[in-house]
Amino acid sequence: MEYITASCIIRKNSLYRNGRLVWEPPPAGSADFLVSVYQHFGFQYPKFYKMDQLGKLGWLAAELLLSDGLDAADYRPEDIAVVLSNANASLDTDYRFFATVRDIPSPALFVYTLPNIMIGEICIRHQFKGENAFFIFESFDAGFIEAYVRDLMENGKARACVCGWVEVLGDSYTAALYLIEKNLTTLPFTAENMNSLFGTQNTRHD
Amino acid sequence: MTKGSPVAVAGVGIISAIGNNVRECLSALENGQAGMDDIAWLDTVYRRKIPVAEVKASNSRLEELAGVGQHIDGPAGGRAGLVSRTALLSLIAAREALDNAAIPELDHWRTGIVSANTVGGMDRTEAFFSRGPRGRLRQVVQHECGYSTEWVADRLGIRHYQTTISTACSSSANAIGFGAKLIRHGILDVVVAGGTDALTKFTLNGFNALMILDSAWCKPFDGERQGLNLGEGAGYLVLVSDAVAATLSARSECVLSGYANANDAYHQTASSPDGRGSWLAMKTALERSGLQPADIDYINLHGTGTQNNDLAEGTAIRRLFEPRYPKMSSTKSFTGHTLGASGGIEAVFSVLAVWHGFVYPNLRFHTPMPELPFVPEIEFIRDVPIRHVMSNSFGFGGNCSSLVFSKCQS
Numbered sequence: 230m231e232y233i234t235a236s237c238i239i240r241k242n243s244l245y246r247n248g249r250l251v252w253e254p255p256p257a258g259s260a261d262f263l264v265s266v267y268q269h270f271g272f273q274y275p276k277f278y279k280m281d282q283l284g285k286l287g288w289l290a291a292e293l294l295l296s297d298g299l300d301a302a303d304y305r306p307e308d309i310a311v312v313l314s315n316a317n318a319s320l321d322t323d324y325r326f327f328a329t330v331r332d333i334p335s336p337a338l339f340v341y342t343l344p345n346i347m348i349g350e351i352c353i354r355h356q357f358k359g360e361n362a363f364f365i366f367e368s369f370d371a372g373f374i375e376a377y378v379r380d381l382m383e384n385g386k387a388r389a390c391v392c393g394w395v396e397v398l399g400d401s402y403t404a405a406l407y408l409i410e411k412n413l414t415t416l417p418f419t420a421e422n423m424n425s426l427f428g429t430q431n432t433r434h435d
Numbered sequence: 436m437t438k439g440s441p442v443a444v445a446g447v448g449i450i451s452a453i454g455n456n457v458r459e460c461l462s463a464l465e466n467g468q469a470g471m472d473d474i475a476w477l478d479t480v481y482r483r484k485i486p487v488a489e490v491k492a493s494n495s496r497l498e499e500l501a502g503v504g505q506h507i508d509g510p511a512g513g514r515a516g517l518v519s520r521t522a523l524l525s526l527i528a529a530r531e532a533l534d535n536a537a538i539p540e541l542d543h544w545r546t547g548i549v550s551a552n553t554v555g556g557m558d559r560t561e562a563f564f565s566r567g568p569r570g571r572l573r574q575v576v577q578h579e580c581g582y583s584t585e586w587v588a589d590r591l592g593i594r595h596y597q598t599t600i601s602t603a604c605s606s607s608a609n610a611i612g613f614g615a616k617l618i619r620h621g622i623l624d625v626v627v628a629g630g631t632d633a634l635t636k637f638t639l640n641g642f643n644a645l646m647i648l649d650s651a652w653c654k655p656f657d658g659e660r661q662g663l664n665l666g667e668g669a670g671y672l673v674l675v676s677d678a679v680a681a682t683l684s685a686r687s688e689c690v691l692s693g694y695a696n697a698n699d700a701y702h703q704t705a706s707s708p709d710g711r712g713s714w715l716a717m718k719t720a721l722e723r724s725g726l727q728p729a730d731i732d733y734i735n736l737h738g739t740g741t742q743n744n745d746l747a748e749g750t751a752i753r754r755l756f757e758p759r760y761p762k763m764s765s766t767k768s769f770t771g772h773t774l775g776a777s778g779g780i781e782a783v784f785s786v787l788a789v790w791h792g793f794v795y796p797n798l799r800f801h802t803p804m805p806e807l808p809f810v811p812e813i814e815f816i817r818d819v820p821i822r823h824v825m826s827n828s829f830g831f832g833g834n835c836s837s838l839v840f841s842k843c844q845s
Contacts, residue, residue, distance in 0.1 A: 326644075334644035340703045349832065353700055 446536025488771025629779030666771025738765025
């Protein structure tokens with residue numbers, strides 16, 4: 230049986246961990262929300278500043294998800310899968326890259342013009358070497374993610390999985406990451422529970 | 436790591452900038468004739484600005500070579516002029532490989548194709564967009580990477596298994612490794628394995644954006660290398676089970692004895708400076724072959740000519756082979772970097788090296804890399820006793836693969 234052992238939701242300038250609001254930046258004047266999150270939590274990973282917006286959002290969500298969620302000693306690198314999804318792939322960065330083409334195409338932007346690069350950033354940071362996949366849906370399809378990840382875990386392809394949704398387009402961004410593990414008897418891994426955690430940011434402000 | 440049983444190579448086929456078949460390519464390798472030139476067929480603003488290694492034929496000439504007529508029937512067919520260059524290159528080389536293998540009563544065996552590519556039919560998609568909203572939708576149906584594999588399988592009557600692998604520049608090496616597994620596990624008797632890629636605006640512009648293209652002809656493993664030249668082509672092996680090998684009139688003396696795939700987990704497009712992924716791929720492939728580093732007589736390098744690849748690959752070779760280095764060279768100095776096809780093209784060269792006792796030159800090498808204690812071969816060498824050849828293919832995403840080909844003990 231699989232369980233959701235940690236979750237992290239980032240949306241509308243607020244940040245939830247395991248269903249609880251953990252931080253809201255001061256409302257006005259915060260130029261770049263993602264950088265302010267990085268600074269607020271005192272992360273030390275200079276490569277963060279080179280990432281595109283999607284990479285930054287996914288990296289931050291994974292950092293918060295795993296900071297006290299995953300005991301790396303329990304797993305080999307090959308045991309941990311990453312399965313993510315969103316609606317617009319890397320379109321935010323594709324637009325930014327295309328804007329540079331008339332002048333000098335930017336190599337720094339070009340390398341981010343694929344959404345699975347964000348999975349790479351997370352895997353490099355946490356040294357995950359398991360299965361990974363990126364899917365595009367119009368909106369978060371918890372049922373698909375549940376079926377896909379359950380199949381990986383029940384067929385011995387992964388013993389833990391970081392899964393969910395990371396979406397950035399212009400000023401709009403949303404992340405919902407879940408850590409799925411076996412036999413830890415926390416919150417059962419179901420589409421309903423993922424949707425419920427994703428939705429909590431509107432109601433829970435404790 | 437356990438040793439795997441070797442898989443026989445029964446035939447090879449190739450098309451590249453240095454020739455439309457095995458004989459022409461070998462002749463160019465012997466004569467030191469590189470395939471780079473000004474862009475002649477790709478429609479791009481970089482004509483006369485960036486050299487590439489194009490296959491020296493228009494699409495209609497390729498249709499003739501592939502033996503496809505004005506009306507191409509079948510469920511995956513298309514009219515003449517509409518078939519992607521990627522698929523045409525694939526059909527020409529895969530057919531040559533099957534002809535070369537000359538397997539008696541091929542219909543009686545379970546036969547599959549594992550074909551790699553990175554651009555799919557994007558050359559036709561680009562043609563579609565160049566005509567604005569009036570393009571023909573038939574051109575776009577070939578866009579995805581699996582299309583050419585299906586189309587070629589239909590043309591060659593391969594009906595038991597077909598799949599497509601796309602892992603950037605290691606694609607074809609992984610296709611060959613996977614094909615060998617299908618034979619080893621008794622799933623198929625004959626596998627055509629390798630890959631194809633045509634030049635497209637997308638790849639040329641993308642590599643140009645990464646600033647890793649040389650504006651002159653590339654100089655792999657040279658201290659003054661400036662980047663890579665893109666190329667195009669296709670290369671396939673025919674891998675067969677022992678039962679099929681026993682029916683061949685001319686016994687092949689080459690086997691794939693080892694294969695490994697590993698990942699750097701370091702950067703999106705760059706190799707780690709110490710080449711840890713390439714080291715792991717080479718080391719594991721050797722272990723699976725049951726060989727020691729000193730057993731390798733020749734390495735067909737990945738050797739793209741970029742600062743990053745050649746240093747990472749060279750550092751990994753130093754770590755694995757020190758102090759005795761095999762002969763080595765990058766045949767990308769002839770064919771350019773053919774991306775998804777490169778592992779197939781270079782596997783063909785590696786098999787030919789085992790069959791004929793050849794070592795190929797690394798063209799335009801002048802200045803040793805200060806970081807490395809070895810230099811590549813610069814002359815074509817014939818009649819060298821070659822027992823084992825390693826072929827390296829390292830791709831974006833840190834995806835690193837090595838193949839080991841061996842002369843069979845008869």
